[in-house]
Amino acid sequence: MSLSCVLCGGPLGHARNETWLNEFRSIYTTGYDWHNPCLSGVGLVEGSEYHPQFNAPPWFEDRYDDQGFATENAIRILPSPVFEPIPGGAPPDVQPWGFFFHAACWELLRAETHPQKVDIRVLNDILRSCPRPEGTINWGHTYGGIYASQNGNWMNGTGIRLGHRLGYYRYPDNPNPEIVLHRQDPLNVTPIRDIIEQSKAQNFERLSISIRAPFSTDTRNFAILPLELRELILCFLPSPDVRSLMLASRAFASIQLSQTFWASRFDNDYDYIFEVRKDLPRGTPCNWKFLFENIKGAVHNLPAIRNRKRIWELLRSLTDAVVTLSQSPLKGLPARTFFDPEIARDSKEWNKAVKSRDSNLTRFSYGSVALYSRTVFVNQKVVGVYVSFFEMAGTTFVSGIRFICSDGQHIELGYIIGKTEVYLSVGTCALDDGISTFRGFKVTIGERGIQAIAVASHPNASSPLAGAHEGIPKRLLASYFQDIREVRAGFDGFKLVSLDIPSDTEPQSSLRETFCWLPDIPHHCWNLHGDCFVGCASIKRHPEWPLTYLHFGGHGGRHLGNLVSLSAWEVSGTLMGIEVQYGHPIDGATIRDVGYCGTYNERKSALISRKTKVKEEKTTFEIDGPGGERIVAVELCDVKSREQGTEPWFRITTNRDRAVYFPESMSPQHGHPKVIKPEGSKAITGFYSVESHFYSILPLKPP
Structure with missing residues (x-):
């Protein structure tokens, strides 16, 4: 390799x-x-x-x-x-x-x-x-x-x-300019060292620049600041911001910039020219303006420096991580992991918010892995929680949790980074006479770890989410019967990757409390008909796969009168997505969908080969929603009657005795369908499905 x-x-x-x-x-x-x-x-x-x-x-x-x-x-x-x-x-x-x-x-x-x-x-x-x-x-x-x-x-x-x-890369004569640049030795910067030596021999004096400020209203603000303080402000700004400020303010435009200002450019714009810091300690006689202007020109002309800048920018978040985490040790009582086998095995039953993972240690190609496991005991009422975050390469993850107890005690779990903490208040539960109750969490689980947390005071009530949560699967991790007194968490080198609470004495088995969901956890009033879900076997083997729903009917069915069609998308006879259309926009859109609705080639085929294209077919069934037509029954099954539901079909029937199969080639002889028919005048208001990491739509059924 x-x-x-x-x-x-x-x-x-x-x-x-x-x-x-x-x-x-x-x-x-x-x-x-x-x-x-x-x-x-x-x-x-x-x-x-x-x-x-x-x-x-x-x-x-x-x-x-x-x-x-x-x-x-x-x-x-x-x-x-x-x-x-x-x-x-x-x-x-x-x-x-x-x-x-x-x-x-x-x-x-x-x-x-x-x-x-x-x-x-x-x-x-x-x-x-x-x-x-x-x-x-x-x-x-x-x-x-x-x-x-x-x-x-x-x-x-x-x-x-x-x-x-x-x-x-093995061909040094490859003409690709990107490859030519990336092969340049970032430490081979002899011209930079020559410029540094020349700057030591230059005469220098306090220099002024003339920049006309076209508009200024700061005569009573910035102008009253001492000159030294105004220049100090400029020293902390990148050069583009310095120029903008001088254009906007006469108080700054009139400053005569000293050598101190020009020296500060190597803490801002050119911090990657570390030879300046090494060869010219502060206080060394030097013409810093000469040095700045000449290095500015050299940076654009030297491929080695351009490659160094690329690498320096790549390392920025890593160096921040190394410095921060060396000062933020992992908190909590150690628990057993693969990497800490000497710790006694825990026999307790846990309710787990499962992360995505690649279980092959020798080929860790995606997901995350728990290097450490930590446990904390919370013996007092929890009144609030501080959540710490860590950013790596532009993605923010939860790194630690600090529990605030009613007696003032602070209990820390994970990497606690004070400057990033967000406070969440623990709510009250009517069932407990208005006393604050900590019953668990609501979390968002990305591919590489947990990215947001809310505190649950009941499985049906939680605080707002702290962290990144838009478009990321959510998981409810809460108890119906007891306050949480113990929390176990898995961490890698900088973030939270799994979270567990003790299982209830009467474990919940509903889909809502068991699996991850997109775009959010279903409302507790929705009837998910979990006993008819033909994909339970598949989702139990892969609990990290999120269930995705399309709730087209709206709360209380208020959008059903606006529904004009339901369509199914298929590839080679395999159901890939469902799409509904409204007569008038709802929240700015007339179409809502789940799965791959005309996007399979763009999202899936490109992962296999950019040349691979398949035929995507759409079947549309018109519905007279404005005239009172409603979907009142659904039959669904796997083509081969498999519990995994890997090749689903379904049939919808309206209150006008109109029906259609999706895909159209399916018929009752394929498998043994399960029938969902709401009681009385109730109607179907949505569907949900499970999407694997191979981007295949699995069973569909209505909430």
């Missing part, structure tokens, strides 16, 4: 002329000693492109080309842990394995983390937390264009999957 640098995404090894692409470091662990990583010295990638060998000095101070370093002292590091002996390898329990990155990229990470040191344990946990497809880490970005991307989040489409690398 061809591997890439987990920091910059560029190729590791087999470069003819770019030595920096062949030199690597690794954060590695020995066998199953998961929690004690080491940083290797600088090694050289050997072997073939698709069977590379990563041999490196075991100590970070050493290099493979150091005089006196003996090759036999190098260790062979594998890209993943092994559980069976391999030819020529060490026994699995002592075989080093780890994550690989260019030695140059490691220096950039160190420079960006400065003045703090890189916490190897924290960094290793973060790396272990991310999926590893295509020979690198999937952070949720494309490494600045090195990888192709595709919508890959099988639940809500907000994540990405990495495609193949851009072009052929």
Whole structure:
């Protein structure tokens, strides 16, 4: 397998002329000693492109080309842990394995983390937390264009999957300008060092600039600030904002900018030129304006600096994570996981908000994995909860929970990051005489972890959600009968990936309380007819697959009189989606749908091959909703009478004895249908289905 640098995404090894692409470091662990990583010295990638060998000095101070370093002292590091002996390898329990990155990229990470040191344990946990497809880490970005991307989040489409690398990196003469740029050594910046030396010899004085402020009303505001304070404000702003402020305010436009201001540009615009910080400590005589203007020109002309800027931007969220998490240790009592097998197994029955996961430890290509499990006991009434968040590559996740008890006690669970906390008040329940009750949570579960939390005072009542929740599956995790006194949670290196509460003495088995839902958890008054749901076997095997509903009738059926048609979309005779149309817009739309309604080629086929196209067919059944026609019965079944419901069909009947099968080719001889017929004058107001990560619509039935 061809591997890439987990920091910059560029190729590791087999470069003819770019030595920096062949030199690597690794954060590695020995066998199953998961929690004690080491940083290797600088090694050289050997072997073939698709069977590379990563041999490196075991100590970070050493290099493979150091005089006196003996090759036999190098260790062979594998890209993943092994559980069976391999030819020529060490026994699995002592075989080093780890994550690989260019030695140059490691220096950039160190420079960006400065003045703090890189916490190897924290960094290793973060790396272990991310999926590893295509020979690198999937952070949720494309490494600045090195990888192709595709919508890959099988639940809500907000994540990405990495495609193949851009072009052929093994050919140094590849004319693709992106590849030419990404192969440039980010530390080979001799012209920058020359400019720094020249700036030391330049004469300098306090400089003024003339920018006409076309409109200004700040004579009684900014103008009354001391000159030093106004310049200090400018020092903290990026250069584009400085120019905008000077154009808008005469009080700032008239400032004579000092060398202090020009020096501040290397804390804002050009922080990635870390040689300035290293070679010119504050107080060093230097013409900072000369330095700024010349480096500004060099940045655009030097491909190596442009590649460095790309890598620096990629590392920004990672360095923030390493620094923040090194100061925010995981809170809670340790519980057993695969990675902590020495902890006693918990025999308690738990109600779990299940995360998505890839269970194959050697091929962790999507989802998330719990590296740690923590438990807290809440023995007092909970009156409020603080939720901590962490952002990685533009996606926000829940990282920790802090419970506030009636006696003033604070109980912490997970990574508590104070500056991100959001407060949620625990509500009261009428069944408990208005006393605040903590009965559980409502959570949104993304592909990589939990992204939002609400506090439930009853399964039918909860606080607003804190965190990202639009278009993400929701899961109700609450008790009908008791306040929650214990919470267990699973964490990876920086976020919450699972959440459990003790099971009720009388466990709830309704679909509403058992599975994830989109766009939200169904109203407790809806009749889901769970006993007729033909996909129970499938959804129980994959509880992370969300149930998605189309509630076209509206609350109390108020939209049924506006319904004019119901359509089914199919591909090769397989039902893929349902679409309804209204005569007049409802919330700005005349069409609502569930599943793949004319979007299969765009969303599904592209994941297989961009050239793969299938015929999408639509069958429409007109309904006279304005005239009082209603759907009053539904028959549904799997084509082959399978409990999984992988090839569903259904038949609707209206109160005018009109009926239609979807797909049209189906008929009663296919399977043994289940019939849903509301009592009295009630009508069908919606359908729901389960969507797998293969984007296939499974059974449909009405709430």
